[in-house]
Amino acid sequence: MIVKRDKLTFWEKLYVPAIWGGLKVTMRHALRKNVTMQYPEVKWAVPPGYRGAPYLVKNQEGRTKCVSCQLCEFVCPPKAIRITPPGPQGAPGAGNVEKGPQAFDINMLRCIFCGYCQEVCPEEAIFLMKDYSLTGLTRGEMVFDKEKLLKLGGVHDDRIQKWEHKAEEAAHQGVAP
Ligand code: SF4
């Protein structure tokens, strides 16, 4: 089958109009407002209530809020949480905590950011933060340990203030808190 091609006109043979047309498109895009996000230096502003990575938090007195009840470990659908309870009594930063976690790991490769751990936690000790971009060079790096989770979680305003009640009760009963 022979394809019949239209003959080029004089202007088409010059190629100048086609080059000019291409340059016009290039200039139009060059002068447009930049729409490319400079990721990762610039990141999306996520909406309130966004469910990102789960981290442990401390109260405003710097105490670990988790009491290693293991409810989050039990409820986590992909079994991403591993807790080793309890921590030694009087561990640094433990304060009056009777049963702080000795180890608390979350495998971020398994986590599906469902928020069940946050929902179930009786101590408001774990929250899904806004981090959505978690990277690591190895699988091991993606298992966040207690220290890392607490560092990333930071301080959360503790509305329960149970430590103060405990200290008050201890003082009232003449027992050292
Ligand atoms: S957000 Fe869901 S999957 Fe992730 S650690 Fe919590 S319960 Fe498990």
Ligand code: SF4
């Ligand atoms: S984070 Fe909350 S639910 Fe999980 S072990 Fe600690 S206190 Fe229990």
